[in-house]
Amino acid sequence: MNNPQTKRHGLSKSRILLHRQCPKRLWLKVHRPELEEVDDGNQARFATGTYVGELAQQLYPDGILIDGNDLGQAVIDTQAILAGEKRPIFEATLQADGLLIRADLMLPDQNGYRMVEVKSSTSVKDYYLTDAAIQSWVAQQAELSLTSVEIAHIDNTFVYPGGGDYRGLFRYADVSEQISGMKDEVPDWINAARETLSGDEPCIAPGGQCSVPFDCPFFSYCSPTIENKDGFPPEVLPYGKALTATLRAEGYADLRDVPEERIEGWKHQRVWRATKCGQAELNPEAGRIIAALPYPRYYIDFETINPAVPVWVGTRPYMQVPFQWSCHIETAKGVMTHLAYLADGQSDPRRPFAMSLIEAVGTDGPIFVYHAPFERSRMQEIAAYCPDLAPALEAAIDRIVDLLPIAREHYYHPDMRGSWSIKVVLPTIAPELAYDDLEVANGGMAQEAFSEIMQPETLPERSQQLSDALLLYCERDTLAMVRIAHYFENGS
Known part of the structure; x- marks a missing residue:
C-alpha cells in the first residue's frame, strides 16, 4: 500500500531500473541532474541502441509508430490503435499506477500481442528480465492481452547478404516464464522508488552497484576523495x-x-x-631480443570498426573490420620512413586495406606489433575473405614480433601502475609522444571518427578534419612502438 505522505512522482521504466541499480542514482537523476557526467562512450552506445531499434521496426513495414514527445497523447494514440485493426505497433505507450512505459515492438498474435523489447547485445542479460517484467506488469494492468514477452537481441552468427536485407539479424527469446514471478514485485519497486524520490538524498556508499549493470554517471560526485595520486595502492x-x-x-x-x-x-x-x-627496471634481455632481429623492420598498427549492424556484405554483427593501418619502416638503424592507409568510408575497406598493407611490408624483415592476437586475427579474417591474398597475408603473419610480451617480461616503471598498455608504457619512455594533444586519442574515438566519416551527411570539410586526426593518431601508435623498441635495444 502506498504511504499517504509519499509524493506520487511520475515514473518510467528507466527510472525504476535506475532505482533497482542504486536508489541514490535515481534521486540524483531527478533532483541533481547537473551532477551527471555522460562520456562519449555512453552516448555512442545509446546511439547504437536507437539505430538497432529503428532497424527492428523496418522489419515490419506495415507497423505504426507512436511518435512525439507528448506522452499523454501517446497513451491516447496507443489506445486508439489497439482498438482498431491489429497491426504491429512501435513505441506503444501504456501506463498504470503512474508508471509509464513505451514498448519497442507490439506484434499481433492470434490471441493478442507479442511484446518485444529490442536490445543491441548478442544475448539475454539478467537485467533485461527486470526490464521485461516491468513492461509486462504495466501491460497487464492496462488489460492488454499478451501472448508472450520477448527479448529480441542480435544474432552474431548472422551474415549480411547485402541490399539492406537484415532478416535474420535478430533472435527472439521468449522470457515469459522467467519473469512470471518477477511481475508481482513491480508494485513494490514502484513504491520504493517513490519513497526514495520523496525523501532526502540517500546515504549510500560507493560499491559494486556503481558499475553493475551500468557505469554510474554520478560516480565522481559520490566518490570525491580519490587516493593520493602520488601514492601507489x-x-x-x-x-x-x-x-x-x-x-x-x-x-x-x-x-x-x-x-x-x-x-x-x-x-x-x-x-x-x-x-x-x-x-624503472629494464632487463637487458629485452635489448638482446630486439638486437637479434634484422632490417628492414616494420612497425604496424590497425584501427577497426565493429558496428552492431553489419554494413558490408559478408560481415557479421560486431565483427572487427579494419579500416586503417600505419607503418613505420626502419631500413637501417635510425633510418625511418612512414606509410599509411585510411579507407574512404564509402565502400568495404577490407580488400584495399590488405592489398596496400601487403605492398607496404614487403616480403622480408620482422613486423612489430603491440598485442599480436589483434592484428593477427584481422589478417586471418581478411585472408579467409580474400583467398587470393591469403598466401601473402599468412607470410606476413609469420613475421610478426609482439612487443607487448617483451615489455611485460622485461620492463616496468612505477608510473605504469600495473598496466602494460602502450598508452601507459609510452609516457615512461617518450613522454613527448603522449596522446594528450590528439583530437583522436584512443581506439574508441577512432571508431567514432570513422563512423562519422561513413555518414553521407558528413560534410567534406568535417571528413577531412576527421581523416587527418585518424592518420595522426594511428601514426602515433606506430611511432610509439619504434621508440619503445629503440629504448629496449639501447637501454635509453
Whole structure:
C-alpha cells in the first residue's frame, strides 16, 4: 500500500531500473541532474541502441509508430490503435499506477500481442528480465492481452547478404516464464522508488552497484576523495587480487609500505622494487631480443570498426573490420620512413586495406606489433575473405614480433601502475609522444571518427578534419612502438 505522505512522482521504466541499480542514482537523476557526467562512450552506445531499434521496426513495414514527445497523447494514440485493426505497433505507450512505459515492438498474435523489447547485445542479460517484467506488469494492468514477452537481441552468427536485407539479424527469446514471478514485485519497486524520490538524498556508499549493470554517471560526485595520486595502492600489483585484498585487510594502503617478504613471485617483486625505489627496471634481455632481429623492420598498427549492424556484405554483427593501418619502416638503424592507409568510408575497406598493407611490408624483415592476437586475427579474417591474398597475408603473419610480451617480461616503471598498455608504457619512455594533444586519442574515438566519416551527411570539410586526426593518431601508435623498441635495444 502506498504511504499517504509519499509524493506520487511520475515514473518510467528507466527510472525504476535506475532505482533497482542504486536508489541514490535515481534521486540524483531527478533532483541533481547537473551532477551527471555522460562520456562519449555512453552516448555512442545509446546511439547504437536507437539505430538497432529503428532497424527492428523496418522489419515490419506495415507497423505504426507512436511518435512525439507528448506522452499523454501517446497513451491516447496507443489506445486508439489497439482498438482498431491489429497491426504491429512501435513505441506503444501504456501506463498504470503512474508508471509509464513505451514498448519497442507490439506484434499481433492470434490471441493478442507479442511484446518485444529490442536490445543491441548478442544475448539475454539478467537485467533485461527486470526490464521485461516491468513492461509486462504495466501491460497487464492496462488489460492488454499478451501472448508472450520477448527479448529480441542480435544474432552474431548472422551474415549480411547485402541490399539492406537484415532478416535474420535478430533472435527472439521468449522470457515469459522467467519473469512470471518477477511481475508481482513491480508494485513494490514502484513504491520504493517513490519513497526514495520523496525523501532526502540517500546515504549510500560507493560499491559494486556503481558499475553493475551500468557505469554510474554520478560516480565522481559520490566518490570525491580519490587516493593520493602520488601514492601507489596495493591494487597496482597485476593479477594480484587475492594478495591485494589480504594486504588491504592488514592495513597497507601503499605498496611502498609493504615489507619485501610479503611479496611473492618475481613479477610482483619487480613491481614492488620499481615502486619502492621510484625508478624503472629494464632487463637487458629485452635489448638482446630486439638486437637479434634484422632490417628492414616494420612497425604496424590497425584501427577497426565493429558496428552492431553489419554494413558490408559478408560481415557479421560486431565483427572487427579494419579500416586503417600505419607503418613505420626502419631500413637501417635510425633510418625511418612512414606509410599509411585510411579507407574512404564509402565502400568495404577490407580488400584495399590488405592489398596496400601487403605492398607496404614487403616480403622480408620482422613486423612489430603491440598485442599480436589483434592484428593477427584481422589478417586471418581478411585472408579467409580474400583467398587470393591469403598466401601473402599468412607470410606476413609469420613475421610478426609482439612487443607487448617483451615489455611485460622485461620492463616496468612505477608510473605504469600495473598496466602494460602502450598508452601507459609510452609516457615512461617518450613522454613527448603522449596522446594528450590528439583530437583522436584512443581506439574508441577512432571508431567514432570513422563512423562519422561513413555518414553521407558528413560534410567534406568535417571528413577531412576527421581523416587527418585518424592518420595522426594511428601514426602515433606506430611511432610509439619504434621508440619503445629503440629504448629496449639501447637501454635509453
